[in-house]
Amino acid sequence: MTAPRTALVFDLDGTLIDSAPDLHLAANLVLRDEGLPEITFAQARSFIGKGAANLISRVMTAVGLGDDPDEHARLLAKFMEHYEGEPANTVLYPGVVDALARLEAAGHPMGLCTNKPGEPTRIALRHFGLDRFMQAVASADTLPERKPDPAPLHHVARALGDGTALYIGDSEVDAETARRAGLPFALYTEGYRKTPISELYHTYIFDHFDQLPDLVARHGASVEA
Template sequence: MSDRDLEGWTIAFDLDGTLVDSAPDLIGTLNRLLVEEGLPPVPMASAQTLIGSGARALLAHGFEAAGASAERAQSEALFERFMSDYSAHIADGSLPFEGVVETLERLKDRGAILVVATNKRSDLSELLLEKLDLTRHFAAIVGPDRVSARKPSGVHLREAVVKAGGDPERAIMVGDAAPDADAAKDAGMPCILTTFGYTPVPVETLGGDVLIDSFEDVEEAIDGILSDFYVMRALKF
């Protein structure tokens, strides 16, 4: 294995639940709004079922979990309050998952292009990654506002890879939930899924190519996928 054996490959990462455990601050903002609205806060354990589909869905599901109607959470003013509070507290308790920094550094040393492909708004993604000193690892940070279609569309992944300077035909997705798995399938990309992220359904049912229990297992999963890729290519000739 050469020192730069991942040159020509792009690894696309989801953000919340994959790179960063952002539940403390997302649920923290939700709970502050619930209390302001005279509703009970939701337990942190709710994060797995509430996070993953964007701020509006988080508000709707959070209000339902607190015993209110989802319609009550659809106010544009409430959404703006959520975004303002979350921006102010975006990295109070959020941290990279164990092994993230070391793994990203090794992947870059091996020549891989790294890109973030997230349904989190790009400015918020950049703010969070900057505060956690993770921005330096990525060639591009691509939220739904920077592509023509968001996950679960494969267009999101393919356009994100191109924006990072990579080839969508040589790219791998790393995520934690259905939008990641579905987008990877739609884009024709292999998909690695974490078992420690935010998904309301069992991750085993999402159709990922490889499941990992620790971020430190990302490299081994990538190596396995690439081994299969080169074997299949050799069999065609």
């Protein structure tokens, strides 16, 4: 009997890569240039999940700038100038590449669903050699909708073909996206989540990517049964 193949859709920041150091640096370079107080690493980490525009909104609030749309657009553009380069301080989470290679060898199609803007997404995937695994990608500018709207997740799942799909992410946004999409969700517990696991929608949990291939195999067996 052929082993069941599950389409796997991954989040990026906080799931495959820890990009908080570069996001923190880019935000503070903008603030420094503006003569404004810098934010802490903990603040920057807590602002991640809903895309760069939301991050800048959170930064503006944190430093007392209010929410003027023109000022937001100006600061977002400056932020992207700093952030669109090679990810100097971003790292892969342990075991990611080996896990993806094992999942690829097992025949599982894989894709990416992220609120990260398109160009930084492409740069990060290429920089870490993850682009070879991803057969479909939805970034912040692929569709009008962004997570937690389920449209980007459905878009990637459809692109990977008919059959079952499993979403893998780390955050409240990812859990809500999976819930709205009606898809099972594997929660990576070592990312940017702030809410207790018990309060988040999830089907599985794992704390190291070494565990993911076996988790996916168990999921496929349960679906087939």
